[in-house]
Amino acid sequence: MKVLKFGGSSVANAANMNKVIEIVQESIQKDKTVLVVSALGGVTDALLQAGAQASVGNDAYKEALKELEQKHLDTVRALLPIQQQSATLSLVKQHFNELENICDGVSLLRELSGRTKDRIVSFGELLSSLIISAKLQTLHADLQWVDARQLVVTDSAFGNAAVDFEATNENIAAYFRANQHQLYVVPGFIAADQQKNTTTVGRGGSDYTGAIFAAALNAAVLEIWTDVSGMMTADPRVVQNAKPINHISYQEAMELSHFGAKIIYPPTIQPVMSRNIPVWVKNTFAPKAYGTLIEQVLTANGNDFIRGISSINNIALLSLEGTGMVGVPGFSKRLFEALANEQVNVILITQSSSEHSICVAINDANAIVAKRSIDQAFNHELRSGLLEPVKVEQGLSVVAVVGEKMKSQPGVSGKMFGALGRNGINVRAIAQGSSEKNISAVLSSADVKKAINVLHEEFFETTYKQLNLFIAGTGNVGGKLLAQIHKQLVYLKDQLRLQIHVTGLANSKKILFNEDGIDLENWKVLLADAAPGSIHDFVKRIREKNLRNSVFVDVTANEEVAGVYEQLLEKSVAVVACNKIAASSSYERYLHLKSLSRQYNAPFLFETNVGAGLPVIGTLNDLLRSGDQVNRIQAVLSGTLNFVFNHYNGTKSFASVVRQAQEEGYTEPDPRLDLGGTDVMRKIMILAREAGQQLEMKDITNNAFLPASCFNGSVEDFYNEMEKQEPHFKALYNEAASRNCKLKFVASYEHGKAAVGLQHIPAESDFYHLYGKDNLVLFFTERYPEQPLVIKGAGAGADVTASGVFADMIRAGRV
Template identity: 70%
Template sequence: MQVLKFGGTSVANADNINKVVAIVQQSILRDKTVVVVSALGGVTDSLLKAGALAAIADESYKDVLATIERRHIDAVKVLVPVAKQSSILSWVKQRCNEIEDICNGVFLLGELSDRTRDRIVSFGELISSQIVAARLKAAGTDAVWKDARELIITDSNHGYAAVDFAITDHNIRSYFAAAVENLFVVPGFVASSQAGLTTTLGRGGSDYTAAIFASALDAKVLEIWTDVSGMMTADPRLVPHAKVLPRISYQEAMELSHFGAKVIYPPTIQPVMSKSIPVWIKNTFDPEAHGTVIENEVVKRNGNNIRGITSINKIALLSLEGPGMVGVPGFSKRLFEALAAEQINVILITQGSSEHSICVGIDEATLVDAKAAVDKAFAWEIETGKVDPLVVEPGLSIVALVGDNMKSHPGVSGKMFGAIGRNGVNIRAIAQGSSERNISAVIAAVDVKKAINVLHEEFFETTYKQVNLFIAGAGNVGSKLLSQLQQQHAWLQEQLRLQIRIIGIANSRKMVFNDEGVNLRNWKQELEAGQPMDLDKFVEITRSKNLRNSVFADVTANDNVAQTYDRLLEKSISVVACNKVACSSSYAYYKKLKDLAREYNASFQFETNVGAGLPVIGTLNDLLRSGDTVNRIEAVLSGTLNFVFNNYNGEKSFAEVVKQAQEEGYTEPDPRLDLGGTDVMRKIMILARESGEQLEMEDITNSTFMPASCMQGSVEDFYAEMAKQETHFKALYDEAVKAGKKLKFVAKYENGKAAVGLQHIDPQHDFYHLYGKDNVVLFYTNRYVEQPLVVKGAGAGAEVTASGVFADIIRAAH
């Protein structure tokens, strides 16, 4: 004997029912078969709606019933030949008339009891199963329809009736022992009380019906046919890369189904588990797919200790605590009695060993009744201060890891909580049973999708880690960065197991978002077609998307963008800053950003603030982390100024050389920041701060070589005035040449002091042979006393700066 159950989507319409018939016709070649059928997809909800409308005297219930009747009649007309339609059409019409008569009574009384509701919803399975049986007969397959209400006997708890297994098993065995047919069609979900009244087994109860029959008949297998190819590692609606589990144990299946996996109704497992009857989850629309086998013992075959990740939404926490609870027996008992008296189910329990507090998770829908019951039960203790007023927290969800093998593998919970914490998901409560088959964490409902994806990536995604990147700035450096990301996309996945998706891009005019990732082959067109740029909106959307492994890259020089970093870091969004404004603003803001990054497990990377793509800050941090102390820093930190003084010899005007540097992409958008020394001041201050010094811009001495008149007005005025001051610049050059030296704009930090200015460099100095746009930094430390640690290379240019930002994104991703 075998039992096959088909869900609502499997019998949603005539086409689907034909698929069911084809599966059944193949199955009966193997063994005697019982087919359990759900209502047509959506019909149960429609019946409940009709009853609810009738109860409030809303005559639109008649329209709902008319739609239900039409749907079933249409199915019969497609599935059964005209010559054989008469009897089944008549039967369906009679049942629909019965539903209408009952709803008319509800309408007149203005009352919908649980008993009446059971009677109304029972028609869904009764009619659908008759239609399936009629279609099988029309297709030449003899099938006997049997009313499950004559076999399954329950108590009178309408809506969720408890089965009397002694009577039910006897009825089923007696009926099938006397039957000679090979195929039986049975309505799921429905049963009857000992008084003969229609009862139901709870939403999803058709699975349970099938399990009841399988257990009573000692079936070889129970097949649950649905619209997915088995139980999965996570909800595929939340996790696109969720995988089908080929095999799981009964216990794992119960845990997963209890915690939100809708593939199978939770009570289904118990009857078949006691008989070790395998349950096979199969896909009606892909019958050749393997599906999932639920069985007694499962060898670890999928290479993972975790079987699945699931969740329950709309949870509320009730927290009872106070000094009067410590060492006093009975508090927990009174709490659970108060909730039980109101028929409130406790989903999760956690209590500290101090006995100072106890916390329970309940369905959010029962929150008002639960609070009233607990407040009443502990009114005296709350009034006298022995217990604090009940703390109520709605808007929560439970995420759970499930797996039999967790108990023999230490570190699973640490890995779980570490992964969640690194992505800024706060855990409100934790529960783990002694079986170690389930680890549950209560989190904010808004974080569920993020948390499940984080955990799935941590425990199941052996192929790659997904990084969700938001880029502000798509100009010279930004476009080079996007080009490098496109070029290295495949290499990153293959070599570093990283998949970087560009979720958002913004420039000064436009912004665009794409949850599937902006296409890097035509990002310019997508950005141009995007919405008008609004910085606050761009940041808020970045925050609200709440994606795992999020990184925000600022490839601008904009003050306003730099002021948004704190809002991003406090949402555990890592920040990569090419923009120097934040780290060179007030020390208080710089420290705040560093502290926020630590507090919220985010990364704050700004290597390109000093030396473009050179590893200056990284080298400095490595020195400090290894216990060294920085005593002095000397550096040429402006690629622009080095380019200018390497190329200026009086043949071209100083203004022309500066213009060339700007055209080749070496200067800041406003070249005066470079020429006036401001940019170098920022860089030496950042290095001093990273060395541990609390330095501000006004603390830095700037011996500028630029005439004050050049720094006034617009950028155009700046160039015009430089041309007028050519004699001044030529005199600086001639003086250095006469001394046999070169001009270099040097930054220095020593003994808590910092200074920048133009210097004459003799041929023996490390700075003398510094060509093109190169930067050089000399670190004098306790370990590097006489001979400094030198970092030298190209310190300006869009390509090298973009590569530095790219490297910081990779660091943030790890």
């Protein structure tokens, strides 16, 4: 004997019903079969709504019933041969006449009791099962339609009645002994109490009906046919890479279904588990797919000690605490009695070992009545100050990691909460049963999607980690960065197990988002066609999206962009900054950004602030982390100035050489930041700060070489003024040349002091043979006291700067 149950989507219309009938026909060729069916898709909700409308005197219920009647009549006409329709059409009309009479009575009385509501919704399963029976009869199947209300006995808790298994099992066994057919068609969901009143066994109860019949008949298997190919490691609507679960234990299936997995109704498992009857979840629309087989405990292999991740939304957390709880026997009993008296179901419990506090998670809809009942139960303690008033937190969800074999695998909890913490997901409460089949965490509903994806990636996606990039700035460096990312996508996925999604792009006018990743071959066109928006709009969307492994990349030189870092770090979004403004702002803000980075587990990386793609800051940090101490730094830190002084020899005007440097992409948008020394001041200050020195811009000595008149007006005015000041620049060059020296703009840091300025560099200096746009940094430390640690290479240019940003981005993603 096999029991096959088909859900509402499987019997939603005639086309779907024909698929059901094909599966049933194949089954009855081999085994006696019980077919349990749900109502046509959407019918149960429509019936409940019609009853509710009738109860308040809203005549809209009449039109709703007509639409439902027409839906069933259309199904009959589409499903049955025309010569064999009349009897079934008449049966449908009779049932709807009865249903309309019931609703008319509800409308007259303005009352909808639980008993009447159960009677109304029962018509859905009755009609669908009768229609399918009629179709199978036209195919000459040896079948019997069975009214579940005649066999399944429950109490009178209408809406969610409890089954009397002793009476039910006896009824079913006796009925099947007395009737010998190859197929039995049974309406799911419905039953009857001792007084023969129609009851229902809970929403989703058709699964339960199937389990009840399977257990009573000791069936070989219970097949649950639905519209998905079995249970998944997570909700595929939330997790793009959710995987099918081929095999799962009864206990794991119950845990997952309890915590929100909608594939199977939670009470379904218990009757079949007691008889060791396998449950096979299959897809009506892909019958050859394996699905999920639920049976006794399975042995975990490799990393499959976690079976799935599930969640329940609309949760409220009630917290009760106070000294009046400590060591008081029966305290918890009083709390749970208060909730039970109001029919409030407790989803999760956690209590501190000191007994000073206890909190319970319940359905959000019950929060008010639950608080009132607890306040009444502990009125004396609350008035005397032994307890604090009940705290109610709403807008929460429970996320559960489920696996039968977790107890034999160390570190699961650490892995779970470590992954959540790294992504800035705050856990409000934790519960783990002594059986260790599940670890549950209460968190903000706003974080649920992110949390489930983070945990799924941690436990199931061993092949790669997805990185969501939000890039501000699509100019010269930004464009090079996007090209480099595009080129390296396959390499990063294959070699570093990183799947890069450029999820957001912004320039000064437009913002563009795509959670599946922006097409990097076509990003310019897409951004040009995108919606207008500011950097603040961009950041707001990033925060709202709340995606895992998010990295914000600033490749601008814009102060407004640098001002948003705090908002991102506070949401655990890593910040990679080419922009020097933040790290060179006030020392207080610099420390604050560093502190936020640590507090929210969000890297704040700015390697390209000094030396473009050269590993200057990284090397400095490595020295300090390994216990070294920096005594002195000497450096040529401006690729722009080095380029200019390497190319200026008095034969071409100084202004023309600077213009060439700007055209080749080596200068800041305003070259005066380079030539005036401001950019170099920022860089040496950042290095000093990273070395542990408290330093502000005002503390740095700037021996400037640019005449003050060059700072007036626009950038073009600046070039014009430099042309006028050509004698000044030629004099600087000639003086150095007369001493067989070169001009270099050098930054230095020693004994807590920093200075920048133009210097004459003799031939024996490390700086003398520094060509093109190269930078050179000399670290004199305790370990390198006389022969410094030297870092040398290109310190300017879009390509090398982009590559430095890219490297920081990868570092942030691999934390």
